[in-house]
Every structure is written in C-alpha cells, then in structure tokens.
Amino acid sequence: MTHEEALKVMMGMGEMMQNDNAPVEPKDEMPQIEKDQYIFKVKIGDNLAIFCVRDLKWHESLSIEAKSYRVEESDLYFSGEYQRREILKKAIVWVYDLVNEKLKVNDDTILNQLNQDYVDELWAQYFKYTNIDAKEANLIYTSALKYFKGESQNSYPVLPLIIEVDFMLKGVISMSREEFRTLSSNDLERLQLIMTARADALGLAYQQIAPPKPPEPDGFESELINSLPPHLKAAMKYN
Numbered sequence: 750m751t752h753e754e755a756l757k758v759m760m761g762m763g764e765m766m767q768n769d770n771a772p773v774e775p776k777d778e779m780p781q782i783e784k785d786q787y788i789f790k791v792k793i794g795d796n797l798a799i800f801c802v803r804d805l806k807w808h809e810s811l812s813i814e815a816k817s818y819r820v821e822e823s824d825l826y827f828s829g830e831y832q833r834r835e836i837l838k839k840a841i842v843w844v845y846d847l848v849n850e851k852l853k854v855n856d857d858t859i860l861n862q863l864n865q866d867y868v869d870e871l872w873a874q875y876f877k878y879t880n881i882d883a884k885e886a887n888l889i890y891t892s893a894l895k896y897f898k899g900e901s902q903n904s905y906p907v908l909p910l911i912i913e914v915d916f917m918l919k920g921v922i923s924m925s926r927e928e929f930r931t932l933s934s935n936d937l938e939r940l941q942l943i944m945t946a947r948a949d950a951l952g953l954a955y956q957q958i959a960p961p962k963p964p965e966p967d968g969f970e971s972e973l974i975n976s977l978p979p980h981l982k983a984a985m986k987y988n
Contacts, residue, residue: 779845779852786842789874793866800871801842804879804933809839833872834860840875881938889939893946914943 782788782801789800805813817832818825838860844853853862860868881889892905896915916922932940947953 780843780854787878789871789878791867791870791874793864793870795848797847798867799845799847801844802840802871802875803842804935805836805839806930807932807934807937808930810836810934813839834868837868837872837875841871879935881935886938886942889942890946893943894950897947897950910939911943914940914947918944918947 779799780801783803786801786803789802791798791800813832813835816835817828819828819831838855838857841855841859843855844859844863845851846853853859888905889908889910892902892908893911893914895902895905896907896911913922917924
C-alpha cells in the first residue's frame, strides 16, 4: 500500500481534504504499510497524526503482562500504566505528523516524543481494535462447538480457522515452534477458544468433582455442636 492509499483510503483523508479545500502532500516519504500492520488517525485539536501500528506476538504480550505486576510491602498489584506504555512502545511502527509533515520512526523512544493526549487517544483506539470482544469470542466458541459436535451450524459460519485447528489436532498439518511464536495474541486466543469448544464437544473437558460433605450430626451430638463457639463448631464439623 502506498502512502497516498494509506491517507485517502484507510484513513478517510478524501473527506477531510475536501473540507479543508487543500490536498495533503507530505514532504517525507511515508513507508509502505505491511500486511500485518494497520494505521490510525489521531486528531487532537487542530493537530492530526497518522500512526502505523502492529499486533504484538503472544509471547511479547505475555512478557509485558508478567512484568506489569509489582510487589510493594508483600502486596502484589498490577500496573496498568506500565503495561499500556510497554505495549505501545513495541506496537508503534512509525508516526507521521500531517501538520508539520514530519515522519518519526519508532526507535524505542517514540513515547517520549509524543504528547500524552496522543498516547491516550491512540491507546483507546488500539485497545478496542486489537482485542477480541465478547461477541466475537461467542461466535468462535459456538461455531466451533457445533462443528465438533457435528450439529447444524444454523446461522453460525464454519470459520476457516476451525478447520485448520481440526486438521492440526488430527496431525494432518503441523506448526513449527517459530511459526507458533509468530502468532499474535488475538490469534492465540482464537485457537484456545476453538480447542476449548472441541474439548467441551467431545467431553474431554476437566470435570471438577465436589468433595463429599461430612455427615450431618443429629440428636444430642447436634445440640452439643450447636452450642459451641463458631470456630470450634467448624472444627468439629470438618475434622
């Protein structure tokens, strides 16, 4: 995709240029948009910037999530701000400032060069776009469940990914470790949903067995236990 296509087609720049009565002609050459990348338009006041971002691989996301936990005086807590900034540091490929006609390529210091308002708006768009919502998760799970049960799909389509997972589990196709590591977090989540549906459909899911309840005392023993303090009563019942 050329930089003109990125501006006009993906970001709806045609309408904006018509409103401004002036075409946008960047001086810097905008890089090509790779197939695993996409762009967002972030407008703050009169300033407008184009962000090229990518999906993180699943192991990148998990590594950031693990490092986002903090221990303070033996209390474990999760730092959402750290997670957000670390994700964006890796996700941003380049930024094009349309007002000043400047291109900034991410060199791990990109966030230090951006106004916080841009960071907040980009995160809001990026998070919504790159995460599976409940509707998609339900569609994938229900479709996979019907597929592996051999039931009619009705209004649920057979997603190509379901067929791929089925053949992977049957050993018809395989995936190398390097190929597996190239999966995005969303792709891995979709795989897990399909495999969970398959396990449920074939009755392979782990079934938790409730522990047997202790026999209820009756008569004199019951009256004796009921007269005890709560902590002793609990000890008598479960010891």
